Amino acid sequence: MQPLTNRVKDVDRRPMTIGEKIYLPAILKGMSITFSHMFKKKPTINFPEQNRPFSPVFRGLHVLNRDEEGRERCTACGLCAVACPAEAITMEAAERQPGEEHLYREEKYAARYEINMLRCIFCGLCEEACPKDAIYLSETFAPSNYARKSLIYGKNDLLIPDPKTEAADLAKAKGL
Ligand code: SF4
Numbered sequence: 001m002q003p004l005t006n007r008v009k010d011v012d013r014r015p016m017t018i019g020e021k022i023y024l025p026a027i028l029k030g031m032s033i034t035f036s037h038m039f040k041k042k043p044t045i046n047f048p049e050q051n052r053p054f055s056p057v058f059r060g061l062h063v064l065n066r067d068e069e070g071r072e073r074c075t076a077c078g079l080c081a082v083a084c085p086a087e088a089i090t091m092e093a094a095e096r097q098p099g100e101e102h103l104y105r106e107e108k109y110a111a112r113y114e115i116n117m118l119r120c121i122f123c124g125l126c127e128e129a130c131p132k133d134a135i136y137l138s139e140t141f142a143p144s145n146y147a148r149k150s151l152i153y154g155k156n157d158l159l160i161p162d163p164k165t166e167a168a169d170l171a172k173a174k175g176l
């Protein structure tokens with residue numbers, strides 16, 4: 001029968017030699033390979049104490065952005081949810097009330113904004129679609145969890161700390 005590839009090898013059915021029967025050469029060969037690795041650079045790192053640098057194009061956990069005055073940028077237009085191929089984003093819009101101008105930049109804001117991290121494929125299309133620079137994918141990732149509900153991130157999980165009232169948290173979030 002014609003083989004599909006040229007990688008086919010005939011099975012070696014010769015009787016084993018004395019050296020092969022006592023396995024000692026094979027054991028020594030295996031040990032020499034193990035020993036040689038002791039002097040090579042370790043490919044593993046001590047995660048989580050050590051972290052590998054991310055690629056410049058890494059797309060991680062989402063952040064809902066604020067403007068320079070600490071106001072939420074999102075205007076609940078829904079473009080990110082429409083652009084999302086995984087249907088991971090849901091939101092509810094609300095009207096900004098008089099006196100709330102210091103909280104929300106636009107007249108409409110997201111009263112509820114959720115991203116299901118179990119659905120998200122971190123494609124970044126929500127960031128591309130946003131006309132308000134209100135959402136971006138950061139250089140962190142969602143920590144693992146045992147409960148599905150904990151991986152549905154709400155506004156409180158996604159909003160970047162307020163530069164006016166939470167300056168220390170903001171610096172920490174930015175890795176400063
Ligand atoms: S990164 Fe992609 S999959 Fe995830 S929420 Fe944004 S658009 Fe949806």
Ligand code: SF4
Nearest residue numbers: 074075077078080130
């Ligand atoms: S994050 Fe951007 S695209 Fe999504 S609802 Fe808010 S303003 Fe619209």
